[in-house]
Amino acid sequence: MDVESYLVRPATAPRFTNPQRAMLATFQPGHGFTQSSASNFNYDDTTDYVLGSQSAYIVTNGAGATATLSKSGAVSGLNMTGKVFAILVKVTNSAHLSRLTMVAGSSGFAKNLQIQVQASITGANSEITPEGRWSWVTLPWYPSYSAGAPNRANITDLRIVAVDDNTGQLVKVQVQAIVAQAERPAAFPNGVVSIGLDDCWGSQHTYATAYMDKFGYAPTVHAIVDLVGQPDRLTLDHLHRIEEYSGGEVAGHAWTADSHNAGFDALSPETLDEELRLTKQWLARIFHRTAVGALGAGFAVPAG
Structure with a gap:
């Protein structure tokens, strides 16, 4: 997957800030x-x-x-x-x-x-x-x-x-x-709906985002990392396209399906720390363009 081929990002949408x-x-x-x-x-x-x-x-x-x-x-x-x-x-x-x-x-x-x-x-x-x-x-x-x-x-x-x-x-x-x-933030005077897609199911690309793209609706995809690219699941290419072209975001849901299914409150502190550390590293490495821009040109992103 050539991450560098995805160069165009949509305009940044309004964001919530801490309420006054x-x-x-x-x-x-x-x-x-x-x-x-x-x-x-x-x-x-x-x-x-x-x-x-x-x-x-x-x-x-x-x-x-x-x-x-x-x-x-x-x-x-x-x-x-x-x-x-x-x-x-x-x-x-x-x-x-x-x-x-x-x-x-x-x-x-x-x-x-x-x-x-x-x-x-x-x-x-x-x-x-x-x-x-x-x-x-x-x-x-x-x-x-x-x-x-x-x-x-x-x-x-x-x-x-x-x-x-x-x-x-x-x-x-x-x-x-x-x-x-x-009661309503200034950025969204008529309210707002957040659309989240969990667990990397392939239908989220085939049906959900394919339909949402028609109206400019952008989701947040909560990825279980070890399921990415598995049968009937989203691929890395799908995730990049959602981020770069649909205006969506990729977030970490879990590093492994086993940890996700067990629930974070059932993990030992050491396992949970490892789970979060690896997920964060994956996001920084694979979806790194924002991180590079924020940290400057001297920031080196690991290969892979």
């Missing part, structure tokens, strides 16, 4: 939030935080009771028109999280609406709030419940609600920040 966030609460000393119905809590946790000097947490009671962290008058007449909430949270024992909700309202929560972060004990909780890791979660403005007809343009009260699955298992929810951000 207005901090509403970062749970620093004197934040004023209080808890209810939690088996354990800490308003001022100075041992685990990623902003400022502390965070806050609540722990459910294992019996399905509602645990909350809330403040009436947390903000002053916040206009959420054209904005959405995002929260920076960390959940421990997420497999037993039944519901995690953001509540916003006014009049001491007499008027309120509830926006679900996680609302299904059968769903993949860890995909929404990764187990034991601080993560931003952006909440679309689709309240699951409202009371008292709250005014979106006049929000004053904020609350985080956690409920476990009533199996005796406690769930710890740590909260670092509540923010407001634009």
